[in-house]
Amino acid sequence: AQSVTQLDSQVPVFEEAPVELRCNYSSSVSVYLFWYVQYPNQGLQLLLKYLSGSTLVESINGFEAEFNKSQTSFHLRKPSVHISDTAEYFCAVSPQAGSSNTGKLIFGQGTTLQVKP
Amino acid sequence: DTAVSQTPKYLVTQMGNDKSIKCEQNLGHDTMYWYKQDSKKFLKIMFSYNNKELIINETVPNRFSPKSPDKAHLNLHINSLELGDSAVYFCASSQRTWGGETQYFGPGTRLLVL
Numbered sequence: 674a675q676s677v678t679q680l681d682s683q684v685p686v687f688e689e690a691p692v693e694l695r696c697n698y699s700s701s702v703s704v705y706l707f708w709y710v711q712y713p714n715q716g717l718q719l720l721l722k723y724l725s726g727s728t729l730v731e732s733i734n735g736f737e738a739e740f741n742k743s744q745t746s747f748h749l750r751k752p753s754v755h756i757s758d759t760a761e762y763f764c765a766v767s768p769q770a771g772s773s774n775t776g777k778l779i780f781g782q783g784t785t786l787q788v789k790p
Numbered sequence: 791d792t793a794v795s796q797t798p799k800y801l802v803t804q805m806g807n808d809k810s811i812k813c814e815q816n817l818g819h820d821t822m823y824w825y826k827q828d829s830k831k832f833l834k835i836m837f838s839y840n841n842k843e844l845i846i847n848e849t850v851p852n853r854f855s856p857k858s859p860d861k862a863h864l865n866l867h868i869n870s871l872e873l874g875d876s877a878v879y880f881c882a883s884s885q886r887t888w889g890g891e892t893q894y895f896g897p898g899t900r901l902l903v904l
Contacts, residue, residue, distance in 0.1 A: 777835050
């Protein structure tokens, strides 16, 4: 079985400051890792994902996340946030192995990023 | 063009009623999903279909029944609605049934059971 823990339920930050949203996971099999973002009253959209290869992955809008296998973490970072980054951020995993590879996403509890002017 | 659409957007109904939520995707994807987001924003998968075949069926009450008439549509029917069914229901789709695929989500259906 898999589980995902997002360590902060809310992260308030001032505009142009750096931010880190933390995500840890537990799984008995290898997993793919995702960050999805949900803007107010909208559905989720993919921010970035780790499948294999380089452990540092980047999104088109300046976010990056690093897969750390030994610490089972996939923290999300941005060096300078904008007001428009205010949203709910969800970390998720999906099992890779065999019959468990069904596309099922297991989500964390979400982190509300509040960017203040 | 909306990639994944859901109707209705809002649904307010009484306990005991039966209701349906419809989902359509125009992305040409083979796999579709239903997720439930509770009042604490926690998301949990309910079902998935690949080309009209049931793939994932999580521990969901029998009152919930998905139906996929074709691979572009996945509807969710709920019988005998209960207060605890109040939530936001999201439909999603992906190109294929594979754990590394990106899932594309609809805007959600906000269900309130009174």
